[in-house]
Amino acid sequence: MKEVIHTPVPSVEEEEYHINMGPQHPSTHGVLRLVVSLQGEIVKNLKPHCGYIHRGMEKMCEKDTYPQIIHLTDRMDYLSAHINNHAVCLLVENALQIEVPERVKYIRTIMDELCRIQSHQLWWASFGMDLGGLTCFFYGLRDREKILDIWEETTGARFLQSYYTPGGLMWDIHPDFQKNVKAFIKYFRKKIRDYEKILSGNVIFTERSRNIGLMTKEEAISYGVTGPSGRGSGWSCDIRKHHPYALYDKVEFKEILYHEGDTLARYMVRMDEMYESMHIIEQLIDNIPEGDFSAKMKAVIKLPAGEYYQRVESARGDLGIYCISDGNKTPYRMKFRTPSFSNLSVLDHISRDLKIADLVAIGGSLDLVIPDIDR
Amino acid sequence: MNSFFNYFADIFSGVKSLLIGMSVTGKYFFSPGQIVTQQYPENRKTLKMYERFKGEVIMPHDANNHHRCTGCAICELNCPNGSIEIVSARIDGPDGKKVRVIDKHIYHLGMCTFCSLCVKTCPENALAFGQEFEHAVFDRSVLTKILNQPGSSIIKGTEE
Amino acid sequence: MASTNIYDNFVTSLTQSIHNGLYSSMSPTWALITELAIIGFVFLMFYALVGLFLVYAERKVCAFMQNRVGPNRVGKYGIFQTIADFIKLLMKELVVIKNSDKLLFTLAPFIIIIASFMAVAAIPFAKGLHAIDFDIGILYVIAVSSLGVVGVLLAGWSSNNKYSLIGAMRSGAQIISYELSVGMSLLTIVILAGTMQFSEIVQGQEFGWFIFKGHIPAVIAFLIFLIASTAETNRGPFDLAEAESELTAGFHTEYSGIKFAFFFLAEYMNMFLVASIGATIFLGGWMPFHVSGWIGFNQVMDYIPPTFWYLGKTGFIIFLMMWFKWTFPRLRIDQLLTLEWKYLLPINLFNILLMAFIVLMGWHF
Incomplete structure (x- = not known):
């Protein structure tokens, strides 16, 4: 195994100058501040400064009951709201050893995959915009709108759904849900061709992303870069495969792996994952069994005293929730291991000695969601 | 000689990929029926x-x-x-x-x-x-x- | 060679009558000054109108490409949107930057706008409808339009902002490189036309535009001209000087109000300019589409006024440039220079040789 090289932070030489990318900068997609040392246009060193959107979520969890925590996790990684909710629900269900009805598992898996698709759509949109292709942004959002409509019909919200509850779902799916999802899959299988035509094959795009931001598998593991970014470096880290939850052990899907480790590989992983997610949904959507949409739960949920850890594969990577309960209705301590935080840590390493334009491309390919970093 | 052909192959494949991209935007430009925007206060x-x-x-x-x-x-x-x-x-x-x-x-x-x-x-x-x-x-x-x-x-x- | 265009006499007689009227009513010096003032005023109005229209057109074009409606609130179909924007920009505060070079900071937008303004003078809009008809019109246009980069560099330098500086330096490297390709692709046609005077170049395209006359080398030159001129106007996939997602707004980050509007207008004016040069050199300018021998067809074409021909061709090239901009992602600075020095320039040099050979052998139409 190759040794991981941690380059020491070089001292600031005279010809280096600093610029602040962020907190208000078009390519950081939020309030992330990167202090970049530049030599001409070459990035020499980069320091991320987090905390501009820190809301003390872990502390807030300590006064909230378990059903109340769910609506907080929505706001953590807002693009994988369903998946974050799923993590908390699984934590509680596993701690109490509750078997949720089969119908719930089906619906949750479909919702999670819809969530992954829309997250990747928005990522594609904003990645295209980062690289200067403004039209990509509108195409991505146009198609994402269809998923949001499906959600709005069932959950009542477009963005922050809080649809899952410990033991099941807030309410049953809308009668039109299956029909609309199938229509969407049909629609999107056509529209994703546009994505490939306008960006994937484009010579400017491939030239700008190939061999840029190289990250080896060892580096991905040592920095804890999970999710599509890690799988672009050939690290098989899909929680859905390795620690299946919901129905992921029943459905057939491939874990997308690319071994190049560059920006293009990370891009291709996400593009292929959209196809895989559609494949998963197609297997489930016609077979949703009848039944309850929630298991019987006590009015006040109290976890037995102890430590719990639950991992799910969010659209950005490995989301882990570590919880210490002292037997009360609120947790004693909650800790979120959010994927974006770890993914950000590698940015300095892989963007050194590249240009500012590359830094923007790499940042886009890591798919950072800033509230997920700061929590 | 090989690199000479590669040089032109690069140009042609590059131009082709650009034209494919332009065909997408061109398609939407000439089909205004695809507009998805809602006219909010009017509707x-x-x-x-x-x-x-x-x-x-x-x-x-x-x-x-x-x-x-x-x-x-x-x-x-x-x-x-x-x-x-x-x-x-x-x-x-x-x-x-x-x-x-x-x-x-x-x-x-x-x-x-x-x-x-x-x-x-x-x-x-x-x-x-x-x-x-x-x-x-x-x-x-x-x-x-x-x-x-x-x-x-x-x-x-x-x-x- | 006598042109039978029915509109020619009208334009010539109009300008002649104004000229005669002025010279008969006042002393020659004053008549000349009045003439200059009239021309300046006309061009200024034209400049503003074209700028406003192009901004509107771009917003509509990009909106349709992105499945949107575009501006539609101010007036029917939003046609007054750009005028409203202009009024807004006029009323905005001109922010003064601390520790900036005040003189250069103020000067830069004027340099940019003057450079593009000067180049318009040589463009023929119809037979006899141009401010000045140089013998070396092409050389003049190339020389004048490349002055704009000075404004960009000054703007970036004087803003005392690192983003602006990076943008300005990029733009400097970019324009100096691509200036070469623009010049050479125009030279290819100069070889074919045998003159640098715009009026004669247009006249030479009476029976077949140069893009058809010069067939292969002319088409190559046209494509290179399209790419290089898009780069020279800092637009489309070559907008590295602005590079919104990297440098926020590049060289004009610190500008506000009417100074920003100058940069904004100049961008569109430059686009109009290179499009009209391209239309004049390659597509025959105001010359209607004629086919040698088809007298009836040629007469029908003559009924369309030459200015419409000119505007149509220019509009076509402008649309192509907008299409580029709203489709492609942005290049990186080193790729930009690679494209120029590794691809465009060698092809261009070879193309000139080819054209010279073809002209020598008389293989053109």
Whole structure:
């Protein structure tokens, strides 16, 4: 195994100058501040400064009951709201050893995959915009709108759904849900061709992303870069495969792996994952069994005293929730291991000695969601 | 010689990929029927929200100004950020005993995060989601609402 | 060779009558000054109108490409949107930057706008409808339009902002490189036309535009001209000087109000300019589409006024440039220079040789 090289932070030489990318900068997609040392246009060193959107979520969890925590996790990684909710629900269900009805598992898996698709759509949109292709942004959002409509019909919200509850779902799916999802899959299988035509094959795009931001598998593991970014470096880290939850052990899907480790590989992983997610949904959507949409739960949920850890594969990577309960209705301590935080840590390493334009491309390919970093 | 051919192959494949990209944008340019934008203020009359849309929390009243809220404060208990305050009063019931009724069901829309726990946990189904979404106001105090209408009372048969 | 265009006499007689009227009513010096003032005023109005229209057109074009409606609030179909924007920009505060070079900071937008303004003078809009008809019109246009980069560099330098500086330096490298390709692709046609005077170049395209006359080398030159001129106007996939997602707004980050509007207008004016040069050199300018021998067809074509021909061709090239901009992602600075020095320049040099050979052998139409 190759040794991981941690380059020491070089001292600031005279010809280096600093610029602040962020907190208000078009390519950081939020309030992330990167202090970049530049030599001409070459990035020499980069320091991320987090905390501009820190809301003390872990502390807030300590006064909230378990059903109340769910609506907080929505706001953590807002693009994988369903998946974050799923993590908390699984934590509680596993701690109490509750078997949720089969119908719930089906619906949750479909919702999670819809969530992954829309997250990747928005990522594609904003990645295209980062690289200067403004039209990509509108195409991505146009198609994402269809998923949001499906959600709005069932959950009542477009963005922050809080649809899952410990033991099941807030309410049953809308009668039109299956029909609309199938229509969407049909629609999107056509529209994703546009994505490939306008960006994937484009010579400017491939030239700008190939061999840029190289990250080896060892580096991905040592920095804890999970999710599509890690799988672009050939690290098989899909929680859905390795620690299946919901129905992921029943459905057939491939874990997308690319071994190049560059920006293009990370891009291709996400593009292929959209196809895989559609494949998963197609297997489930016609077979949703009848039944309850929630298991019987006590009015006040109290976890037995102890430590719990639950991992799910969010659209950005490995989301882990570590919880210490002292037997009360609120947790004693909650800790979120959010994927974006770890993914950000590698940015300095892989963007050194590249240009500012590359830094923007790499940042886009890591798919950072800033509230997920700061929590 | 090989690199010489590669040079031209690069040019042609590059130009081809660019033309493919242009065909997409060109296709949409010449088919204006694909426009997806909604003309919002104009379509207010026809704009219909989904029935489950979480615009705000409301307390449905029937024609006789009756609601179903008993003032049990379960919604207040379940609200994660204190958006709901229940002010209940005790009045004389028909059999002489004191009965708890709702005096004011105060709802702070500005603090609500639409987690839907209050609607979900209400034992009497007294709360529901309204479809109003134009909540912009000039004065924050307008966002504090009293959900039970003045003079309303509980539907007979649902009181404790 | 006598042109039978029915509109020619009208334009010539109009300008002649104004000229004669002025010279007969006042002394020659004053008549000349009045003439200059009239021309300046006309061009200024034209400049503003074209700028406003192009901004509107770009917003509509990009909106349709992105499945949107575009501006549609101010006036029917939003046609007054750009005028409203202009009024807004006029009323905005001109922010003064601390520790900036005040003089250069103020000067830069004027340099840019003057450079593009000067180049318009040589463009023929119809037969006899141009401010000045140089013998070396092409050389003049190339020389004048490349002055704009000075404004960009000054703007970036004087803003005392690192983003602006990076943008300005990029733009400097970019324009100096691509200036070469623009010049060479025009030279290819100069070889074919045998003159640098715009009026004669247009006249030479009476029976067949140069892009058809010069067939292969002319088409190559046209493509190179399209790419290089898009780069020279800092637009489309070559907008590295602005690079919104990297440098926020590049060289004009610190500008506000009317100074920003100058940069904004100049961008569109430059686009109009290179499009009209391209239309004049390659597509025959105001010359209608004629086929040698088809007299009836040629007469029908003559009924369309030459200015419409000119505007149509220019509009076509402008649309192509907008299409580029709203489709492609942005290049990186080193790729930009690679494209120029590794691809465009060698092809261009070879193309000139080819054209010279073809002209020598008389293989053109």
